[in-house]
Amino acid sequence: MxxxxxxxxxxxxxxxxxxxxxxxxxxxxxxxxxxxxxxxxxxxxxxxxxxxxxxxxxxxxxxxxxxxxxxxxxxxxxxxxxxxxxxxxxxxxxxxxxxxxxxxxxxxxxxxxxxxxxxxxxxxxxxxxxxxxxxxxxxxxxxxxxxxxxxxxxxxxxxxxxxxxxxxxxxxxxxxxxxxxxxxxxxxxxxxxxxxxxxxxxxxxxxxxxxxxxxxxxxxxxxxxxxxxxxxxxxxxxxxxxxxxxxxxxxxxxxxxxxxxxxxxxxxxxxxxxxxxxxxxxxxxxxxxxxxxxxxxxxxxxxxxxxxxxxGPDAATARTPRPAPPRTRRLPRPAPARRRTGPLLGVALAALLAGGGGVYLLSRPDEPLVVRQDLRLALVEQSEQGECTDKLAPPTFYDKKQNICYRISTRDADRMSVRRLKQVRTQFDTQFAVMVTFEEGDGQRFSALTARAATRQPPQNQIAIVLGDRLISAPLVNSRIDGDEMQISGAFNRTEADSLVKELGG
Structure with missing residues (x-):
């Protein structure tokens, strides 16, 4: 070095x-x-x-x-x-x-x-x-x-x-x-x-x-x-x-x-x-x-x-690593507080801006990203350990990493399709995740879907995130998520996260 x-x-x-x-x-x-x-x-x-x-x-x-x-x-x-x-x-x-x-x-x-x-x-x-x-x-x-x-x-x-x-x-x-x-x-x-x-x-x-x-x-x-x-x-x-x-x-x-x-x-x-x-x-x-x-x-x-x-044990190891390309840090958009913050507001804002959070843009924020037509979110109805079999009626999706088969709901109120995303970016907090930002209408539908999930008992309080015929993740939802952002996590390594970002239009 x-x-x-x-x-x-x-x-x-x-x-x-x-x-x-x-x-x-x-x-x-x-x-x-x-x-x-x-x-x-x-x-x-x-x-x-x-x-x-x-x-x-x-x-x-x-x-x-x-x-x-x-x-x-x-x-x-x-x-x-x-x-x-x-x-x-x-x-x-x-x-x-x-x-x-x-x-x-x-x-x-x-x-x-x-x-x-x-x-x-x-x-x-x-x-x-x-x-x-x-x-x-x-x-x-x-x-x-x-x-x-x-x-x-x-x-x-x-x-x-x-x-x-x-x-x-x-x-x-x-x-x-x-x-x-x-x-x-x-x-x-x-x-x-x-x-x-x-x-x-x-x-x-x-x-x-x-x-x-x-x-x-x-x-x-x-x-x-x-x-x-x-x-x-x-x-x-x-x-x-x-x-x-x-x-x-x-x-x-x-x-x-x-x-x-x-x-x-x-x-x-x-x-x-x-x-x-x-x-x-x-x-x-x-x-x-x-x-x-x-x-x-x-x-x-x-x-x-x-x-x-x-x-290999004999591989050359003396090369000087190439510097990583510069990345753009995204600061949170200002928003009015929903509750009185008093004198702590200035302290909180200073700490917030100082804390990096490890979030980086992979695209320009003013360029909407067109994603595949088959990105879907749906409430989970049933789950079973192991690969999908005839025990669960379709539609079913298999999570290979977790070795779980999920059957998702077919009711319109329990699902949503996403045609366009504003942003796709990576987030790292010990492990990789992919953050997506919805357009306004989809953000409201996502919040409503999480509210429905939060009222249900496991495994029905999970939301399956499906891309094409593949289950990406099935996170647990314990309370309504307001806002227009969704985190997709799944113990991704860097290659897997980068690949998913590209599939989503990044």
Whole structure:
């Protein structure tokens, strides 16, 4: 790597001693690569994006070096261990243990909320991870479902190595973090270990309900949502009684009233001790969750193995990576607030504009995109594990990644076709998703469809997104989604997301 390098690499390039096999993800903070160590170990290497022609301020570099050194002191079975880091590289990087596992967010979106009985197992691992992170002098600052992976032997908290080095590329609260940020964090105040505990409680709430504990997350503008978080506008309806004793204390508005991670661990330890023979996902999780974890592991492992074969151990690794082409960041459109925001409005707006959110345009906003005539959305009527058979009457669609067959509704009120989109773009928050912006009429129909879905019981509260004869995704809907945007997620890698964007007219 040479001066001026921006953090973009290709298979065969070298980052420090690691040979890049493939790009795993890319977003507002940086890029993540699957790489091979000289001894053959598979690792994840994260490079931080630069904002000034590849230059990084000396203070930022010193901050990164300090946080990376602290992160290397974190050891434990429930974190993604830091293997190595280089704060003096043209673009600082961190190499971590590679964990081929889905995130908690992906599992809830694809499988629905977690049964309360399984929560203590995940809570114990994540609380123990925070104990180790805080003991090393770190505050994570970005605990959320997409930053907790779930392999079969227990959860792994990731991204703590660059959590406090985030000032390299952004300040304040990132858009994707608002639903899980502590109120003081949303206000731009200093964060503490207690802020991580709130975010962990919000993550637990999402696990068992499928939504954020804040009122109206996903409704209105991003600025309005940030203000709700800053004002601690909580809505805990639907919290199962069996999870309340664990979750409610974490969501205390005052940081001093929240339990420590050690106290959380002590609370769930007796539950685990009562089942001494219960080990791993198969013993604690629903079968469909365990099956999804194993399928993800196999897929990611096979992809890494194939990349190894393609690159080869003797492949040239000294090339200087080409800089990525410039991208245009989209700022949210101003909109009048629906509720009084008071003096917090200025703070919220500043944090909103500072937080990048990792959203980029792939087309000019003033050029409507013509999409294929067969993009359809429809409510799910039935679902069944495995490939589609005669058990479900047509129309049925098979989700290969999740190994689920869905039968969709044929009622006009339960479906819509989309002829044209205003925008198509990628969004990255640990994993790729595709964001589409509807024209005004379709946006209203989409909101009405989500309102219908939110009143139904699983699996009928899912909306199947169908392109031609192919099911793209079937997200769960727990509340009406107002606005003209829809996120299409499905554990996409970069190639899959780019391909879908092109199919949709990008």
């Amino acid at each position: 040479q001066a001026g390098w921006t953090g973009s690499a290709r298979p065969g390039d070298r980052i420090g001693p690691y040979t890049v096999l493939s790009e795993l993800a890319s977003g507002g903070m940086g890029r993540v690569y699957v790489a091979r160590s000289p001894g053959g170990r598979t690792v994840a290497v994260k490079t931080l994006l630069t904002s000034d022609g590849g230059n990084i301020a000396p203070d930022d570099r010193r901050r990164f070096a300090r946080e990376a050194a602290l992160a290397q002191r974190v050891h434990g079975p429930f974190t993604a261990g830091i293997v190595a880091a280089d704060a003096e590289a043209p673009v600082p990087w961190i190499a971590t243990e590679y964990i081929p596992a889905p995130s908690l967010r992906d599992l809830v979106v694809s499988r629905g909320p977690l049964p309360v009985e399984a929560l203590p197992w995940i809570a114990a691992g994540t609380a123990e991870a925070l104990v180790g992170i805080h003991a090393a002098g770190l505050v994570h600052r970005d605990v959320k479902p997409s930053n907790i992976l779930l392999p079969g032997d227990g959860p792994r908290v990731i991204d703590f190595g660059i959590s406090q080095a985030a000032d390299l590329t952004r300040t304040g609260t990132a858009l994707g973090t608002i639903p899980f940020a502590a109120p003081e964090q949303a206000r731009g105040e200093p964060t503490t270990p207690a802020s991580d505990v709130f975010s962990l409680g919000a993550t637990f709430f999402f696990l068992v309900t499928g939504r954020s504990p804040y009122r109206g997350m996903g409704e209105g503008t991003a600025m309005e949502q940030l203000v709700r978080a800053a004002e601690a506008d909580l809505d805990l309806t639907g919290l199962p009684a069996g999870a309340a004793a664990l979750i409610r204390p974490c969501l205390a508005v005052e940081p001093a009233a929240r339990p420590t991670p050690g106290a959380l661990l002590a609370l769930v330890e007796p539950v685990l001790a009562a089942r001494p023979r219960a080990h791993g996902a198969a013993a604690w999780l629903p079968d469909d969750w365990s099956d999804a974890i194993e399928r993800h592991r196999r897929q990611r492992t096979e992809e890494a193995d194939e990349a190894r074969r393609t690159v």
